[in-house]
Amino acid sequence: MTHSSTPGIELANGSRIAVIGGGPAGSFFSYYALEYARVFGLSIELDIFEAKDFTRVGASGCNQCGGIISESLVQDLATDGLVIPSDIIQRKINTYTMHTEQGASVIHIPSNEHRIASVFRGCGPRGCLDKNVKGFDKYLLGLCHKKGARIIHKKVSQMELTDDGILVGHSKADVTKYDLVVGAVGLNKKSLNLFKNICPAYVKPKVTRTYISEFMMKPADIKESFGNSMHVFLLNIPRITFGALIPKENYVTLVLLGQDINKDVVQTFITSNQVRACFPEDFPVERTMPCQCYPFINIRAGDHAYADRVVMIGDSASSKLYKNGIGAAFITGKAAASTVIFEGISESHFKNYYAPICRDMDRDNQVGKLIFHVTKRIQKSPVLKRGILSLIEREQADSHSAFRMSSALWDTFTGSAGYRNILRRFLHPALLGGLLNSAVISSLPSFKSHDYEK
Template sequence: MKLRDGSRIAIIGGGPAGAFFAHFARRFAEAQGLEVAITIFDGKNFLERGPRGCNLCAGVISNSLETKLNEERLLLPESRVLSRIEGYRIHIGGQTLRLSCAENGRPPIATVFRGNGPRLSCFPGVVSFDDHLLHDARDRGTEVIPFPVWKIELPRPSSSPPALFFGDRRSPERREADLVIGAFGVNSFLFREIQKLGFSYRPPATLTTFQAEFRVDDSRRSKRLGSDIHVIVPPSKQIRYVTVIPKGEYATVAVVGRRNATPELVTEALASARLRDILPLGGAHCFCYPRIAVSSSKNPSTGRFVIIGDASFCRHYKNGIESAFVTARLAAEAVFRHGLDAGSLRRAFFVPARRLIARDNAYGRALFRLNETLSAVPLLAQVHYSLARDDSHSRASKKIRRLLWDLFTGSAPYREIFFRALDVRLQLALARHTIELLWKKAIWRLAK
């Protein structure tokens, strides 16, 4: 069962995953000399401000993703970039460690708004990243229908085409397609509805987080916030980390807890003295409680239907937009080169996506647990972060700085970071540094 001339492809969701799939589908179709009709369905208007026009994301475009976009000629206009980030500042246990893009041989990192800015914002032009991608897809020949899909029918056997129901929920229109791509994400109601279609799809586990946009005055932006992303690891049993992301005259504050975010957890996070020092918080111009995927899905494909993006596979706590790019490319390659039947899609999409993302996430979970353990033990945190701040620029210091950079930015596969962290010389250097710190503490106590 293959795509052919005149085949119809329906994409549910006009965010990055959907727009990326449209791009790759067009590219593979042209390479095979096929004329296919591609349609994206999305009821969200990315030109609106606030949650109604936003896909609920922190909006950090990693260096690796921007490189991939440039390679595909999906250039990111500077008019859609709110800030260029020059580094990360990690705040933990009373210590601050700065990791710069320059020292890691990386250009500044772009930050964007997924929609057209916070609810109370007023930008002179369009700033939405998702609108840019959708506009590019439309310019390349993709039809965009600005209505949500309410229902999907998957006939059995899959030799018959699926059908979508969209538009007015009370009297929806029906349209058949030879292939349906689910690019709706974990924050869509379809995320749960798909489980009723009978092909054993099991969605990823999710965690509810908190995100808000605050206006930042010029003096505070230059003195405290700067051009760095701030990651605060508070001494809390409930909060994993709080991230502050500069975006022009705004800053996005994202709170990730050990359990689903509640008003009480958010209040505790926003009361952090370190956060208040970086960013005095007035009233938020916009806020939401987005869900993030914290595991991978099971069986995200069947005959003529593939789920991509974070409702399928996503890197652990990182790079949601880049995961959308990777899964969209894998899915497009699978359907054009291998076929539309369930077996072909499992072999050509599910298996490589699981190997590339899900298995790597096992190392990511181990790394984040290790980092949390170190953060919870003051001596261990002091050992690691003081070595990373070592002014002598020793080999061990450079290694641990690069490890932390790759972990917090997602610049390298977790498996690679994990085995670099086990480097014997690095572990010996940490052991020596621990002994030195303990010795200094003992002398200081005796001197008192």
């Protein structure tokens, strides 16, 4: 089947948009499309189809995620007048604690202005008794509703191209014609397959399995054991690229990223001395968690994520490798919104105005892959890990330090800067010289680290 682009198609007064998926990408697109349309004097109708009910606890109300809102996203939202309400925020994170087999170091926030928030995407884990939990995805959908979006809590199961629009339906009896369809279905395989009909050149993202679980704890114990610090682990455990414990109000979220994480990998991680030592001594970390999942994450972007009257955004198109996926949903959602309102909705409009944004993110991810490759090497090297810890400690103890290692690591963990920017800073001669120096000094027999390995 050939697919030719129609350069002239644009939205007009009365045009209808269907957004399939009300996660962050769908919500950010909808919010900005409605805002830009208002500014542009364009009257559109926008329906968001969302299969989940974000007021429910557990999997049926949750888009599985660590729930870290990066400081760059917090700032981008604030610039547009959107301040995440305090009742959505589970905890404000102001330090990172990096754990290795050689010891641990605390990295403080580089500037007091920066804020990272931990949130729940839904209304809390399965078994959550706290009825006051308010999730991030519901908050975003609420913003869209206030802007005029209609939220339809149905799962879209069919889409069909016609001469002048796209038919979208959640049942045979209920089909509506739209001028534009926005695909924001995350990495849901079945939903992505629906787009074959209407976006024939689209290639789905490549994914791998990750792991998330929630440890329920008393708030006082969380405060004492974790504080407001996100704990990240650089351990020599095969297949784990990144492990983190993220404190919330009544829970601590465990996130493992890497290659095809499974039960055995999880077990090795949670029973390691370094992870065990983060919890109170009598806390049963090995007890089966009531809420755990193995969601997919993007490791390669989708391709050709657009066609006449169709654009894919968020995880369904391009994301940031291993970090700040919500920030990436914001970037792609907003870019797609500006394209459809100010430019047009044909394939060539998306190619010229939307695709470059995805391409830029994909190029940055290539550099990210290199950084994670090097990280894997570092995970296996006690000398380098000792050197990094010692350099961080020196920087953190000296208020006049340039904080080169601390701030590069901070941005790697938080997702607040692009990978190209981070790589440039890691390659700075002063940082490399400092690391070499620290590695040599910390390898001397006289060097004392606070080793808690034994």
